[in-house]
Amino acid sequence: MKKVIMGNHAVSYGVRASEVKVISAYPITPQTHVVELLSEMCANGEIDAKFIKVESEHSAMAACVGASAAGSRAFTATSAQGLLLMHEMLHWAVGARLPIVLANINRAVGPPWSIWTDQNDSLSQRDVGWLQIYCESNQETQDTVPQAFKIAEELQMPVMLVMDAFFLSHTYEIVDMIEKEQVREFLPPYKPDIKIDTADQHSFGNLAGPDHYMELRYMIQKAMDRGLDVIKRVDSEFEEMFGRGYGLIEPYRCDDAETILVTSGTVASTTRVVIDELRDEGVRVGSLKIRVFRPFPIEDVFEVLSKAKKVAVIDRNISFGAHGIFYQEIKSALYGRTDIPIIGYIAGLGGRDITPKVIREIADKAIGDEQPERYINWIGVKI
Amino acid sequence: MFDYLQYVRQENFPHIWCSGCGDGIVLKALIRSMDKLGLSQDETVMVSGIGCSSRTPGYVDINTLHTTHGRALAFATGVKIANPDLNVIVVTGDGDATAIGGNHFIHAARRNIDLTVLLYNNYIYGMTGGQCSPTTPRGAYASTAQHGNLEPPFNISGLAIAAGASFVARGDVYNVKKLETLIGKALQKKGFSLVEVVSPCPTAFGRRNRMARPVKMMEQLRDTVVSVEKWEKMTDEERKGKFRTGILKDIEKPEFTAEYAKLIEKMRPEE
Ligand SMILES: Cc1ncc(C[n+]2csc(CCOP(=O)(O)OP(=O)(O)O)c2C)c(N)n1
Ligand code: SF4
Ligand SMILES: [Mg+2]
Numbered sequence: 001m002k003k004v005i006m007g008n009h010a011v012s013y014g015v016r017a018s019e020v021k022v023i024s025a026y027p028i029t030p031q032t033h034v035v036e037l038l039s040e041m042c043a044n045g046e047i048d049a050k051f052i053k054v055e056s057e058h059s060a061m062a063a064c065v066g067a068s069a070a071g072s073r074a075f076t077a078t079s080a081q082g083l084l085l086m087h088e089m090l091h092w093a094v095g096a097r098l099p100i101v102l103a104n105i106n107r108a109v110g111p112p113w114s115i116w117t118d119q120n121d122s123l124s125q126r127d128v129g130w131l132q133i134y135c136e137s138n139q140e141t142q143d144t145v146p147q148a149f150k151i152a153e154e155l156q157m158p159v160m161l162v163m164d165a166f167f168l169s170h171t172y173e174i175v176d177m178i179e180k181e182q183v184r185e186f187l188p189p190y191k192p193d194i195k196i197d198t199a200d201q202h203s204f205g206n207l208a209g210p211d212h213y214m215e216l217r218y219m220i221q222k223a224m225d226r227g228l229d230v231i232k233r234v235d236s237e238f239e240e241m242f243g244r245g246y247g248l249i250e251p252y253r254c255d256d257a258e259t260i261l262v263t264s265g266t267v268a269s270t271t272r273v274v275i276d277e278l279r280d281e282g283v284r285v286g287s288l289k290i291r292v293f294r295p296f297p298i299e300d301v302f303e304v305l306s307k308a309k310k311v312a313v314i315d316r317n318i319s320f321g322a323h324g325i326f327y328q329e330i331k332s333a334l335y336g337r338t339d340i341p342i343i344g345y346i347a348g349l350g351g352r353d354i355t356p357k358v359i360r361e362i363a364d365k366a367i368g369d370e371q372p373e374r375y376i377n378w379i380g381v382k383i
Numbered sequence: 384m385f386d387y388l389q390y391v392r393q394e395n396f397p398h399i400w401c402s403g404c405g406d407g408i409v410l411k412a413l414i415r416s417m418d419k420l421g422l423s424q425d426e427t428v429m430v431s432g433i434g435c436s437s438r439t440p441g442y443v444d445i446n447t448l449h450t451t452h453g454r455a456l457a458f459a460t461g462v463k464i465a466n467p468d469l470n471v472i473v474v475t476g477d478g479d480a481t482a483i484g485g486n487h488f489i490h491a492a493r494r495n496i497d498l499t500v501l502l503y504n505n506y507i508y509g510m511t512g513g514q515c516s517p518t519t520p521r522g523a524y525a526s527t528a529q530h531g532n533l534e535p536p537f538n539i540s541g542l543a544i545a546a547g548a549s550f551v552a553r554g555d556v557y558n559v560k561k562l563e564t565l566i567g568k569a570l571q572k573k574g575f576s577l578v579e580v581v582s583p584c585p586t587a588f589g590r591r592n593r594m595a596r597p598v599k600m601m602e603q604l605r606d607t608v609v610s611v612e613k614w615e616k617m618t619d620e621e622r623k624g625k626f627r628t629g630i631l632k633d634i635e636k637p638e639f640t641a642e643y644a645k646l647i648e649k650m651r652p653e654e
Contacts, residue, residue, distance in 0.1 A: 026483070027511040027527075036514070036526045043529035053515050053527050053534070056453065056483040081451060085483075110451070113433075 001177050007168040008033035010138040010175055011077060011103045011161070014145025016047050017183040018101075020075045021190075022067035024052040024060045026082060029115050030165040031105045034077040057082035061089030061102075068098040069204055071195035073149060075100070079165065080107035080121045087125065090158075094129035094220060096205060099152030099159070099190070101145065102130070106265065106316075107165045108350040116351020117165035119265070119317035123293075123325045129220055131159040131227055132293040134264045138173040140246055143238065146178065146187045150234045153190055155223045162293075166351065167266040178242060186241050224295040231292055248297040250289040251304045253279060257286030259367050260305055262313040262330055264290045267354050271314070274359040285363060290326060298333040305330070306338045312366035314359070316348040323376050343372045347379040390414045390424070392444050399438055403589075403597025405556035405582030409503060410439055412559055413472075416567040427470040430459040432479035435510045435584070436503035439474040453484030456491040459498050467640040470570065473500045477518040478508045481537050485517070492546035492575050496639040499569045500577045504539055505584035513587030524591040539579045544632045549574030551632040555581040557604035558628065568630065574638045581608075581626075 005013065011034045015023070023042065025035040042051040054060045057078050064074040078086065083104050093100050104122050108114035122132060133148065135141040141163055148159040163169060194202050208216060231248060239245030252272050254260055263271045268289035278285045288304050290297075305311050311334075315324025322328060327344035334342065345362045348354040358379060366372065391414070400406050417427065427445045431437035433452035440447035446469075450458045455473050463471045480488045480502050491498060507525060508514045515525040515532050518539060522531040543551045550572040554562035562580060569576040583589060583600035594600045611629035614622065 027508055027514045029511055032511050032514070032526075036512075039527045040529055051527070055485060055517065111449075113449070 002174055003177055004172050005138060005175050006033060006170055006172050007138045007141055007163055008105070008170065009037055010142040011145060011163075012037040012041065013175070013177060014142040015075050016041055017142075017178045017180045018075075018146045018149050018187060019073065019180050019184065019189065020047065020049050020149075021072035022050050022052065022064065022074045023076065024054050024063035024067065024074070025076050025078070026054055026057045026060050028057070028079050028082040030107060030169045031077045031079040031082070031103070033169075034103060034105075057085045058089055061086040061093065061100075064100045064102075065089060065093055065096060065098055068093075068100050069096065069196050071190070071192050071197070073190040075102070077103040077105070079105040080109050083121045083125060084109065087128070090125055090128045090130060093158040095216070097156040097220075099149065099156055101148045101152055101159050101161065103145075103161045103163070105165050105169045106162055114350045115165065117167060117316070118349045118351065119162075119315075119325070122160060122162045123317050123319075125160070126294065126325065129157070129224070130294065131155075131157055131224070131231075133159065133161050134291055134293055135161060135163045135168070136266055136268045136289065136291075138168065138171070138175050139244065141168070142175055142178060143242065143244055144246070146183050147234050147238055149190075150187050151227070151231055154230050154234070155227055157220070157223050157227070162265070164266045176244075182241070186238060227295040228292070228297055246291055248292040249300050249304065250291060252287045252289070254286035254288060254304050254308070256284055257307075258284045258309045259286075259363070260308045260311050261285065261287045261359070261363060261366070262290065262305075262311060262326060263287055264293070264326060265316070267314055267316065267348070267359070270354060270356055271359050274356050274363060277356070277360070278363060283367065285367070293326075293329070296329050296333065301330065301333045302337060305334060306340070309340055310366055311340060311342045312345060312362060313342065314345050314347055314354070314362060316354065318346050318349065327375075341372060341374055343377065344375050345377045345379050352380065385415060385418070387411065387414055390417065390444055391442050395441050398442055400435060401586045403583070403585040403600070404435065405505070405580075405584070406436055406439065406503060408556040408559055409501060409562070409580050409582055410442060412563040413501065413566055414443070416563050416570060419567060420570055422470055422570065426468065427472065428462055429472045429474060430455045430462060431474040432476070432484060433510070434476035434479045434508070436476035436505075436582070437474060437479055453479055453482070454487065455479065456484060456487040456498070456500070460491060460494075460496055463496055463498060463640060464643070467497070467644070471498050472570070473498050475500065475502050476509070477502065477504045477506065477539065478516040481517045481539060481542070489542065489546040492543045492548040492577070494639045495547055495549050495575045495636055497573050497641075498575055499572070500575070501566065502539060502577060502579050503582045504579050505582050505588055506536075507584055507588040509584045509587045513591060523588075525588075526591070540577065540631050543575075543577045543579075547575070548577050548632065549634050549636050549638070550576035550630075551579075552577070552630045553579045553581065553626070553628045555604050555608055555628055556583065557601050558608060561628065565630065568633075572633070573641070574636065581628075
């Protein structure tokens with residue numbers, strides 16, 4: 001069945017189809033619709049889950065940790081300041097190897113206060129050990145929720161699903177709805193090997209001395225390494241059942257492209273429009289959407305980009321004192337294997353619209369400039 | 384007529400509050416109390432967290448600090464300790480101060496630091512559109528309580544009293560003259576002083592609880608508020624469905640920044 005729904009509700013319906021058992025959340029714009037609809041679904045029995053109205057995001061993630069350790073499929077959603085407040089617990093979920101799924105609606109961080117989109121909230125959580133998947137459409141968002149649980153439970157690792165505030169969270173699109181009966185085949189009920197269980201007791205969260213700590217960290221990295229294959233496999237299983245797959249990355253008209261624009265989130269859709277325009281004019285350009293950011297798909301990215309003559313990365317984020325964050329990742333993925341120029345562009349911070357015109361400007365600059373400033377080019381700054 | 388203009392940042396108007404919201408009434412009562420006490424605008428600082436209530440400092444022409452959700456009291460503690468001569472007013476909401484910032488609230492009261500706290504209690508998270516807060520009454524409806532709220536609420540004034548505040552009062556925006564007096568007393572008090580202001584939110588609370596019309600919410604205040612003096616003489620039966628306003632606690636006890644100054648004096652090496 002197809003329905004016209006908003007991006008935030010696409011998350012809620014994905015959660016409904018995934019038969020989550022515990023939802024724990026604190027409201028924050030622009031995430032509120034996600035959890036309000038879930039609260040309604042819990043209240044009217046549409047999902048057999050418990051909804052906890054906690055007193056902060058820190059407690060929201062702590063409650064998910066508890067629920068997941070007790071053997072339940074657990075979910076929360078947040079944004080910006082809320083995600084930052086969760087930071088300590090995000091680390092905890094990884095170290096405790098709990099397959100929690102979190103939807104983060106990308107919102108700029110204050111001060112100054114902003115409710116509009118950019119990626120600095122989720123990207124500043126880059127190194128905590130959560131898998132991160134950036135979604136582009138409401139359909140992809142809904143479908144990514146059960147995928148995320150399947151990936152998480154197989155790897156025993158938490159997964160963050162990320163989407164742009166307003167441009168996606170509040171935008172209505174047609175979505176082919178997935179239902180739990182069908183999803184159950186794809187994502188069977190969660191059965192952890194160990195859990196908090198009075199019949200089979202374990203202790204969680206102990207002290208690990210220098211003799212053990214490093215091995216546990218090594219195992220997290222191993223799970224991340226395995227993650228790329230698991231994500232691919234889960235995605236193709238999903239595609240087999242539902243006819244839709246998304247991949248780790250999504251190249252668009254890259255085969256003979258001389259210049260490739262690297263994007264993520266909703267900017268990917270806008271960029272495709274510009275690519276078509278430029279192609280009509282005979283310009284050989286393509287674009288590459290990065291969907292999975294952690295673990296970073298180095299080989300897949302290399303495979304696509306190494307054939308180009310120039311790479312331009314559009315970052316709706318900034319690592320102050322360095323560069324755009326996707327830019328850094330692309331650069332390190334290609335390091336030592338090719339010497340094509342990689343150019344970084346910062347655009348759209350704090351929700352400033354990245355229109356086709358803006359992307360066109362970036363493309364023209366990247367293509368035309370013989371000796372571009374490689375690291376950081378600010379687009380549209382009014383100073 | 385009282386001239387509010389010297390106290391407000393006219394460039395920030397019109398304000399964001401809905402028509403029928405109680406928050407503007409609190410703002411005006413605060414301005415009148417400040418004026419009556421002759422508080423210097425330059426030596427007064429207003430700190431707030433996040434919420435509709437916490438938007439108040441945007442409209443007042445004094446030193447203001449609009450901070451993060453729940454942390455206003457922690458920021459304000461820093462301001463007051465750095466410069467104890469400043470009058471520090473904290474504006475917060477039921478969610479801001481008793482959900483996400485609950486810890487700071489009890490500790491600021493326990494420490495008895497000289498802050499004047501105006502806590503606008505509208506029984507809901509107004510700004511985010513009407514989710515349950517720690518003061519949402521049992522059985523009341525919210526976007527996260529479709530069958531009525533299950534959880535028992537905090538009694539905010541009671542919480543502050545138990546935590547150690549030296550001045551605690553409750554007022555409401557219907558009885559606005561009284562509110563102004565209570566704010567004035569709180570501003571003059573040396574120590575942690577709280578005024579819990581019951582302020583209607585017709586948009587996020589009223590609409591879900593059969594009080595969509597702001598007038599209805601005002602009438603409800605008129606009909607349920609009882610003065611502390613009268614409350615004392617009422618039976619439990621008569622108290623049902625009512626709440627009291629007035630000064631609930633007013634005692635003298637050591638204030639944190641003054642004690643700190645004394646300690647510094649005591650530890651100073653003799654010449
Ligand atoms: C860390 C964090 N979590 C959540 C939010 C979203 N948020 C903004 S205001 C608010 C609730 C405010 O409630 P209250 O303090 O009662 O103020 P009111 O709007 O009712 O006056 C929430 C949850 C935020 N800004 N920061
Ligand atoms: S939502 Fe409620 S508290 Fe916020 S401005 Fe409107 S009436 Fe006031
Ligand atoms: Mg409130």
